[in-house]
Amino acid sequence: MITSSAHSTEDKICPHNARQNCSSCRLSAICLPLALAQDEVVQLDEIVQRGRPLQTDELLYREGDNFNSIFAVRSGSVKAYRVSDKGEEQVTGFYLPGEILGMDGIGQNRYANSAQAMEVSAICEIPFSKIEDLSGRLPNMQKHFFKLLSQEIVEDQRHITLLSKHSAEERLASLLVSISARNARRNLSAFSFRLPMSRTDIGNFLGLTIETVSRVFSRFAKQGLIKINKKEILVLDIDALKRVASLAN
Amino acid sequence: MITSSAHSTEDKICPHNARQNCSSCRLSAICLPLALAQDEVVQLDEIVQRGRPLQTDELLYREGDNFNSIFAVRSGSVKAYRVSDKGEEQVTGFYLPGEILGMDGIGQNRYANSAQAMEVSAICEIPFSKIEDLSGRLPNMQKHFFKLLSQEIVEDQRHITLLSKHSAEERLASLLVSISARNARRNLSAFSFRLPMSRTDIGNFLGLTIETVSRVFSRFAKQGLIKINKKEILVLDIDALKRVASLAN
DNA sequence: CGGGCTAATTGACATAAATCAATTAGGCCT
DNA sequence: AGGCCTAATTGATTTATGTCAATTAGCCCG
Numbered sequence: 001m002i003t004s005s006a007h008s009t010e011d012k013i014c015p016h017n018a019r020q021n022c023s024s025c026r027l028s029a030i031c032l033p034l035a036l037a038q039d040e041v042v043q044l045d046e047i048v049q050r051g052r053p054l055q056t057d058e059l060l061y062r063e064g065d066n067f068n069s070i071f072a073v074r075s076g077s078v079k080a081y082r083v084s085d086k087g088e089e090q091v092t093g094f095y096l097p098g099e100i101l102g103m104d105g106i107g108q109n110r111y112a113n114s115a116q117a118m119e120v121s122a123i124c125e126i127p128f129s130k131i132e133d134l135s136g137r138l139p140n141m142q143k144h145f146f147k148l149l150s151q152e153i154v155e156d157q158r159h160i161t162l163l164s165k166h167s168a169e170e171r172l173a174s175l176l177v178s179i180s181a182r183n184a185r186r187n188l189s190a191f192s193f194r195l196p197m198s199r200t201d202i203g204n205f206l207g208l209t210i211e212t213v214s215r216v217f218s219r220f221a222k223q224g225l226i227k228i229n230k231k232e233i234l235v236l237d238i239d240a241l242k243r244v245a246s247l248a249n
Numbered sequence: 250m251i252t253s254s255a256h257s258t259e260d261k262i263c264p265h266n267a268r269q270n271c272s273s274c275r276l277s278a279i280c281l282p283l284a285l286a287q288d289e290v291v292q293l294d295e296i297v298q299r300g301r302p303l304q305t306d307e308l309l310y311r312e313g314d315n316f317n318s319i320f321a322v323r324s325g326s327v328k329a330y331r332v333s334d335k336g337e338e339q340v341t342g343f344y345l346p347g348e349i350l351g352m353d354g355i356g357q358n359r360y361a362n363s364a365q366a367m368e369v370s371a372i373c374e375i376p377f378s379k380i381e382d383l384s385g386r387l388p389n390m391q392k393h394f395f396k397l398l399s400q401e402i403v404e405d406q407r408h409i410t411l412l413s414k415h416s417a418e419e420r421l422a423s424l425l426v427s428i429s430a431r432n433a434r435r436n437l438s439a440f441s442f443r444l445p446m447s448r449t450d451i452g453n454f455l456g457l458t459i460e461t462v463s464r465v466f467s468r469f470a471k472q473g474l475i476k477i478n479k480k481e482i483l484v485l486d487i488d489a490l491k492r493v494a495s496l497a498n
Numbered sequence: 499c500g501g502g503c504t505a506a507t508t509g510a511c512a513t514a515a516a517t518c519a520a521t522t523a524g525g526c527c528t
Numbered sequence: 529a530g531g532c533c534t535a536a537t538t539g540a541t542t543t544a545t546g547t548c549a550a551t552t553a554g555c556c557c558g
């Protein structure tokens with residue numbers, strides 16, 4: 001346990017000027033270096049670009065842009081969304097520190113989503129051509145990327161099931177459980193956290209209206225599963241929440 | 250155009266004993282060999298295994314099974330489905346000749362779906378470890394697999410949007426347009442085909458009940474968009490159908 | 499420090515699709 | 529050829545969630 005306070009200061013401590021390499025990054029255990037040997041991480045390090053932080057609502061890339069890089073979230077959070085031909089906007093994912101986005105661009109050489117910062121966020125950019133090179137040389141790297149891509153497929157299929165077969169309560173509980181778990185993975189509290197996204201984004205992601213999201217939040221609070229203060233969430237009964245999620249995932 | 254008759258005999262002519270290699274396979278233009286040079290296809294050929302055909306309803310693999318291979322459909326058709334912790338079954342995809350399935354297993358070394366033949370089907374099996382080897386040696390191969398995986402992600406995200414934001418009519422129109430296009434890709438008729446899946450599977454895939462699927466089919470027929478005879482579909486107005494799909498994809 | 503803007507909440511009502519139920523129509527086996 | 533089994537269709541009714549509307553509560557900026 002790195003922190004016992006409700007809200008970790010992870011994102012506050014020298015957010016954008018931490019020592020600029022993967023080896024010393026505190027996310028290395030869950031981010032790309034995860035799968036690499038010490039000396040391989042050095043090679044990864046050489047191709048990672050760390051730019052200025054993104055401001056809230058700033059776009060990292062836009063749907064249809066030429067695909068050149070994938071990105072890792074170092075601090076903050078990013079949402080990805082696509083616009084259907086019908087003009088409907090669909091949030092396809094939320095990305096927290098240590099998570100990789102942009103891989104949807106590989107197939108068509110264009111991003112299939114837009115990516116937008118939900119708060120001030122530091123992002124690592126990794127040119128994909130360099131990753132291809134590296135993957136050709138380092139079997140670990142290739143293997144890891146195959147895995148990453150595959151996991152995103154499984155993640156998306158889970159979400160398909162969620163949208164197709166589960167109620168509003170199940171969907172929201174599922175999201176809360178997911179965020180809780182991802183926080184825990186980063187050694188943050190699983191029970192007290194701030195949702196980086198708006199109710200609108202949550203609703204859009206879960207295929208619900210903002211009103212329904214709000215009502216379900218209120219119901220959960222009334223039932224004593226959580227305590228809400230705007231975006232601050234205190235999980236009072238994670239097991240009940242998991243039960244509601246029905247493990248809808 | 251290979252055939253002008255309403256129903257191609259593609260799947261009937263020597264279905265399982267066509268010359269057993271990728272170079273001469275009539276699907277090579279849309280299947281794995283697509284991305285490879287002549288001499289590279291030969292190397293692919295050496296690792297592809299072609300077993301006895303699957304009977305209708307036979308399982309190719311089961312969710313949770315150890316992952317070892319990916320598969321290409323040579324003839325027939327396969328559905329993939331997963332069971333959520335809630336016990337709900339969700340069809341995640343339909344695979345037609347030339348299409349690849351099983352890649353969801355890479356991430357966890359276990360298949361995340363079960364795969365079941367919807368009719369008698371011939372399947373090519375490709376051990377994934379061999380693909381990793383080959384990808385390390387052939388940049389084309391590696392690139393192609395990254396693309397394949399990425400495209401499945403985009404496909405799934407499209408489906409997420411479909412389920413989240415589109416009406417029953419839009420969903421079904423979208424599926425019909427998709428199948429029509431995939432048939433055209435195989436040089437089959439885009440306007441006259443047999444749906445290999447049941448109404449139950451369609452409903453499950455689209456997040457609808459079988460009754461709703463049936464009603465929407467009837468409505469489309471009444472509106473003169475299609476003609477239905479059980480699983481046989483005659484598309485009368487593909488443009489209208491695309492309009493209804495709203496290009497919900 | 500106050501006014502206005504936006505996000506969230508809450509309530510009343512509408513609706514698309516689900517559920518329940520009955521009927522029809524094939525296909526298959528004896 | 530006839531009967532049975534399953535898949536599909538069609539209709540009547542219910543329901544979860546969406547839509548419309550009004551209210552509240554922060555929060556930013558001058």
